[in-house]
Amino acid sequence: MKRILLNRLLQAILMMWSVGTLTFILVRLLPGDMAYKIAAGRYGDDAVSTAAANAVSAELGLDKPAFQQYLHWLWDLLSLDLGNSLVSGAPIIVELQNQLSFTLVLAGCAIVVAALIAFPLGMFCGVKADSGWDRASLTMSTFVRSQPVFCLGLLLIFLFAMELNWFPVAGYGGAPYAILPVLTLAISLAAVSSRVVRNSTRTAVNSAWFEFSRIKGLSSRRAFVRHALPNILLPALAFMGIQLIGLIEGVIMIESLFAWPGIGHGLSHAVFARDIPMLQGTALVMGFLFVLINALVDVSYYLLDPRQQEVQS
Amino acid sequence: MPSLPAVFSFRLIVIVFTTLLSLTACTPPRSPDKIVISGPFEPVSYDPASSGYIFSRMQVIETLVDVNDDGTLRPGLATGWQSNDDFSEWTFHLREGVKFHDGSTMNAEVVRKSLAVAFGKPVPFDASLVKDITIPDAHTVVFTLSQHYRPFPSLMSNYTMAILSPASFGKFNRMTALIGTGPYKITDFQPPHNISTIRFDDYWGRPGTIKEVEYITGHRSETRALMVKTGQADIVYNLDPAAVEMLKSDDSVSVFSELIPRTTLIKLNLDDPILADRSVRQALSLALDRTGIASGILRVPGIEANQLFGPGMGVWHMDDLPPPSQSLKQAKALLEQAGWQLANDGVRYRNGKSLEMNMITYANRPELIIIATAIQDQWSQAGVKLNVHMENSSAIPSGHTDGTLQTALMARNFANIPDPLGILLADFTSEQGGEWGPMNWQNPSLFSRIEQIGRETSEASLPAQARDVIRTINDDLPLIPVVYYMQHSAVSDRLQHFSFDPYERSFRIADLQIRSEP
Numbered sequence: 040m041k042r043i044l045l046n047r048l049l050q051a052i053l054m055m056w057s058v059g060t061l062t063f064i065l066v067r068l069l070p071g072d073m074a075y076k077i078a079a080g081r082y083g084d085d086a087v088s089t090a091a092a093n094a095v096s097a098e099l100g101l102d103k104p105a106f107q108q109y110l111h112w113l114w115d116l117l118s119l120d121l122g123n124s125l126v127s128g129a130p131i132i133v134e135l136q137n138q139l140s141f142t143l144v145l146a147g148c149a150i151v152v153a154a155l156i157a158f159p160l161g162m163f164c165g166v167k168a169d170s171g172w173d174r175a176s177l178t179m180s181t182f183v184r185s186q187p188v189f190c191l192g193l194l195l196i197f198l199f200a201m202e203l204n205w206f207p208v209a210g211y212g213g214a215p216y217a218i219l220p221v222l223t224l225a226i227s228l229a230a231v232s233s234r235v236v237r238n239s240t241r242t243a244v245n246s247a248w249f250e251f252s253r254i255k256g257l258s259s260r261r262a263f264v265r266h267a268l269p270n271i272l273l274p275a276l277a278f279m280g281i282q283l284i285g286l287i288e289g290v291i292m293i294e295s296l297f298a299w300p301g302i303g304h305g306l307s308h309a310v311f312a313r314d315i316p317m318l319q320g321t322a323l324v325m326g327f328l329f330v331l332i333n334a335l336v337d338v339s340y341y342l343l344d345p346r347q348q349e350v351q352s
Numbered sequence: 353m354p355s356l357p358a359v360f361s362f363r364l365i366v367i368v369f370t371t372l373l374s375l376t377a378c379t380p381p382r383s384p385d386k387i388v389i390s391g392p393f394e395p396v397s398y399d400p401a402s403s404g405y406i407f408s409r410m411q412v413i414e415t416l417v418d419v420n421d422d423g424t425l426r427p428g429l430a431t432g433w434q435s436n437d438d439f440s441e442w443t444f445h446l447r448e449g450v451k452f453h454d455g456s457t458m459n460a461e462v463v464r465k466s467l468a469v470a471f472g473k474p475v476p477f478d479a480s481l482v483k484d485i486t487i488p489d490a491h492t493v494v495f496t497l498s499q500h501y502r503p504f505p506s507l508m509s510n511y512t513m514a515i516l517s518p519a520s521f522g523k524f525n526r527m528t529a530l531i532g533t534g535p536y537k538i539t540d541f542q543p544p545h546n547i548s549t550i551r552f553d554d555y556w557g558r559p560g561t562i563k564e565v566e567y568i569t570g571h572r573s574e575t576r577a578l579m580v581k582t583g584q585a586d587i588v589y590n591l592d593p594a595a596v597e598m599l600k601s602d603d604s605v606s607v608f609s610e611l612i613p614r615t616t617l618i619k620l621n622l623d624d625p626i627l628a629d630r631s632v633r634q635a636l637s638l639a640l641d642r643t644g645i646a647s648g649i650l651r652v653p654g655i656e657a658n659q660l661f662g663p664g665m666g667v668w669h670m671d672d673l674p675p676p677s678q679s680l681k682q683a684k685a686l687l688e689q690a691g692w693q694l695a696n697d698g699v700r701y702r703n704g705k706s707l708e709m710n711m712i713t714y715a716n717r718p719e720l721i722i723i724a725t726a727i728q729d730q731w732s733q734a735g736v737k738l739n740v741h742m743e744n745s746s747a748i749p750s751g752h753t754d755g756t757l758q759t760a761l762m763a764r765n766f767a768n769i770p771d772p773l774g775i776l777l778a779d780f781t782s783e784q785g786g787e788w789g790p791m792n793w794q795n796p797s798l799f800s801r802i803e804q805i806g807r808e809t810s811e812a813s814l815p816a817q818a819r820d821v822i823r824t825i826n827d828d829l830p831l832i833p834v835v836y837y838m839q840h841s842a843v844s845d846r847l848q849h850f851s852f853d854p855y856e857r858s859f860r861i862a863d864l865q866i867r868s869e870p
Contacts, residue, residue: 075746081402082474084716084745085765086512088787089753091474092746127396127543128526137542193574200582208578210568211545295571298390300545304571308394308544311744 040341047334051327058326059116062319063109073313074101080126080312099125112319121323122316126308131320134305139324141211142301145220145293146286150279152225157233157279162271164233165240176233183230192223192296209298220297224290228282235278236271243267269343276343280336284329384866385563387847389859390570390579391589394544398520398530401473403543404511409859410549410567411560412453413514413532416444416463416493417505419855423613423666423770425505429458429515429533430493433508437809439500444508446491451554452517453537460487466516467493469525475512476768477778502806506771511857535560535862545569560862580605580842587847587859591840592718593651599842607842610852613665613766614837615657616723618711619748621758622830623792626709633829635686639734640727641678646835649722657833659826661772664854667818668772673826676833683734692735700735708737713761714745723834724761749787757791763837764788767855776802776821790830798824 066073074096079087081095096102115122121131164173183191199219200208206218243249244267252262291303302321309317389410395403400413407413418428430444450458464485471479481504484496497504507513517531530538535557536549547567551560570576570588577595579585581602591599591607599605618636620627627633642656658676661668684694692700692707700707711727713720721742728738738759751757765788769775779786781799798821805817825831843850848865 071744071747072750075750076744078474079744079746081396083402083405084714085405085768086401086474086476087746088474088476088749090479092749094474126402128399129397129543196578200584201578204582207584208582209570209575210579210584296575298545298568298570298572298575300542 040338043337043341044334047330047337051330054326054330055116055323058322059112059319060109062322063112063315066313066315066318067105069313071313073315074099076311076313077125080308080314095125112316121320124309124317125314126312126317131316134317135302135320135324138300138302138305141299142290142294142303144217145224145290145299145301146283148217148221149224149228149286150283152221153228153232153282154279156225156229157236158275160229161233161236161275162240164237165271166244168237168241173237176237180230180234183226186227187292188223188227189292189296191227192219192293195219195223195226209296211299216297216299220293220299223297224286224293228279228286232275232279232282236275239271239274240267243270246270273340273344276339277336280332284332383564386566387562387564387586387861387864387866388566388568388579388584389587389589389861390568390576390585392569392571392573392576393589394569394571395541395547396544398527398541399473400470400514400516400530401475401512404514405856406547406567407530407532407538408511408514408857410547410565411534411536411858411861412530412538412547412549413511413516414534415509415511415513416446416515417509419506419509419770419857421854422664423772423855425509425770428509429463430508433505435502435504438807439502439504440497442495442497442504444493444495446493447556448491450533450556452519452531452533453552454517454519454531455554456517456519458515458533459490460493461490462518463487463493463515465518466520467513469516469521470512470514472525473512476510477507477774481507500807501777502808503769503771503774503777506769506774509770509857510768536565539564555862558862561865562861565861577842580844583844583846586844587841587850589839589841589859591842593649593840596840596842597651604845605842606845606850607840608850608852609652609838609840610854611655611662611664612837612839612854612856613662613770614763615660615662615766616720616761616763616834616837617657617660618727618832618834619752619757619760619762619789619791620829620831621755621791622794623755624709624758626707627759629690630828631686631690632692633832635683635690635734636731636736637676637829637832638679638683638686639731639736640676640832640834641730642676642834643678644730645723645726649726650719650835650838652838655836655838657836659822660831660833661766661822662836665766665772667815668822670819670822678730680733687734687736694735698732698735699737706737707735708739709758710739710741711759711761712741712743712747712751712757714743714747716745717763720761720763727761727834752785752787752791761834762788767857770855772818773802773805777806780821780825785830793828793830795824795828795830798828 074092078091078095082091123130124134164176167173196208199205206215210216249267252266290301291307294301294304306321393406395406397403415428416430418426420426429447429450431447433444435442464487471482481497482495483498486494520527520529520531522528535552535555537552539550540548549565551563570579573592573595576588577591577599580588596607599607622628646655647653656676658673659670663669687700691702695701711724713724724740728740731738748760748762766775779789781802783792783794785791785793841852846867848867849863851860853860
């Protein structure tokens with residue numbers, strides 16, 4: 040397991056340098072004068088002007104050669120300083136902590152709720168494969184997945200916020216505010232992961248080893264929990280790991296719809312406003328999360344699957 | 353087929369979920385002395401230069417000069433002002449007994465310091481206009497200008513000119529807090545999502561009745577509409593036509609629609625060989641179906657623009673101009689007279705060159721791109737090919753400065769400087785024009801007439817002079833007006849005494865009252 044973690048640490052360091060460098064190059068390749076875009080982000084549409092753009096350029100040293108700015112950024116990164124936002128002037132680390140905590144709450148809760156929906160539903164459909172329930176679940180999954188997540192969010196708002204008046208429509212400031220965005224994301228995720236669980240369950244319960252475990256006298260529950268469950272968990276876990284990464288990147292729409300102050304919203308604004316330190320900081324954190332989640336999936340694989348431990352040893 | 357373990361029973365799943373949802377069903381109750389406001393505005397920092405517009409609306413900061421609904425000026429933190437004979441020196445008399453939110457008192461030195469910092473940052477006018485600020489006594493501030501400038505007091509109403517306590521500034525005059533003089537003070541600020549304020553009991557004017565006010569950034573119009581519909585917000589601003597339709601059928605919400613001093617205009621580069629020709633500009637204006645845009649896209653009939661400044665801008669709006677009407681026949685005739693002949697591909701050509709243009713517009717005002725594509729279709733009926741490009745708003749000043757802009761569709765805000773004379777003096781007195789105004793337009797006679805108005809000391813001749821200016825601009829069309837701007841807001845019936853500030857300087861929270869529950 041040490042080797043897994045060491046490999047991932049090296050990957051993380053390489054990733055931080057490459058993601059930061061790539062972001063730096065890509066932002067400079069975007070069309071349009073950066074100083075103007077930053078001025079628009081800072082002062083708003085009505086107040087953006089050449090005078091404001093010139094002031095921004097002078098203040099931020101945007102007229103310096105690109106390699107000088109890059110070396111400056113690299114030095115700051117080595118000293119673990121992510122710089123300040125070009126728009127708000129606040130330290131990136133503070134903005135990221137704030138935004139990331141909101142997104143992680145959203146993504147973490149969504150993945151747990153998605154698992155709570157996907158596993159029971161997927162296992163039920165896997166055991167009852169090709170039944171009416173299974174077909175209904177397939178239809179429902181296809182329907183949910185084919186909707187933009189935005190539509191699903193609006194449907195939930197109509198039902199739970201407007202008709203039933205159970206939860207607030209948007210904003211943040213307590214658990215009730217998180218429920219609708221979490222549920223929207225969770226349902227969208229569960230639509231696919233429930234089918235992965237269903238297929239794994241179907242393969243497991245129809246396998247020769249599962250049949251053997253029943254023949255040797257185990258009860259259906261014991262055979263399921265002892266033999267089928269670990270085999271169902273492995274592919275589902277890998278799939279949900281990938282989903283979680285996609286989820287952190289893809290919450291922009293949900294954060295915008297529910298006015299949730301997360302990193303997706305921050306990232307989209309940083310792109311429009313050419314807030315390079317913010318973009319680099321966000322990309323670094325996301326890249327780091329990617330490596331971290333992969334490491335966690337590897338470790339859980341290692342712990343769940345005895346074959347992995349044999350390979351590693 | 354193996355039997356399903358009892359733990360995965362479908363019925364159980366349904367029961368667990370229904371119970372969980374019911375347990376967590378908890379929309380926060382409304383507080384009897386707090387209101388929630390939502391709008392699309394995203395405050396990014398304490399700095400009035402960047403986010404002053406929202407802190408002014410939340411009544412946290414105030415300026416020396418305030419603005420009436422008709423654009424005329426009224427005393428704010430200054431009780432009065434006067435100039436010397438040629439408008440090059442302005443004396444402002446400060447209101448006495450004004451306290452900042454930190455308990456300190458406003459005086460001339462504090463005002464001088466606050467404005468000196470503000471002039472060092474981007475402001476919506478030429479900051480070099482103010483040469484010197486002197487303070488003859490503790491309640492008087494004198495501005496010496498680098499030129500004669502008649503509309504100077506209107507500049508002092510801009511949010512960037514807010515008067516702040518010295519404790520707002522840290523090292524290098526960086527903002528560390530926002531300590532203003534308004535009837536509400538900040539208790540919490542989480543940029544760009546949330547501002548919480550509480551009533552300031554030492555306010556110099558009439559204090560508000562509502563104790564706490566929270567502003568939540570609602571990024572989407574749909575979200576804001578649903579927030580007010582479900583009671584999560586009490587006032588929501590900047591609603592789109594679809595949201596307005598939905599809210600009109602709701603008995604617990606009132607919708608307010610007001611014209612504001614903002615006009616959707618087509619900016620034209622008159623250095624362009626196509627657009628230098630006045631008859632082409634007139635043809636482009638005649639080919640516009642403004643009624644279709646107003647009624648079909650914006651769903652507000654009657655906001656078609658026939659001149660630069662909309663109704664409610666005093667002498668600078670001519671009520672007796674005929675309403676704009678589309679005339680494709682006239683447009684085509686004018687283009688033909690200008691030498692642009694229609695070819696088989698539906699596009700006009702002159703000397704082998706097609707009548708093709710680029711138009712840039714920006715995404716932050718979602719209606720602009722729809723209007724731009726409508727214009728694209730309307731102009732194509734006259735044989736004009738238009739390529740629409742979606743950009744960031746900064747593409748307009750940037751394209752103006754480097755000369756690459758050909759046409760642009762923009763929503764020009766005239767509320768920043770409430771006196772239209774200030775806008776005209778800035779944008780309509782040189783060929784250079786204004787970044788959000790005309791571009792490469794040459795009309796030296798009008799330029800000098802506007803400069804003359806800027807020097808005029810008599811108010812009596814202003815109406816006639818204003819008519820002359822507006823008529824000349826309308827005839828020459830350096831900019832093509834499309835529609836005026838109707839702002840929609842919705843208010844919960846829980847509130848009374850709501851009014852909308854057309855200059856969008858204030859949410860007028862201090863005037864509001866929460867109805868007592870029956």
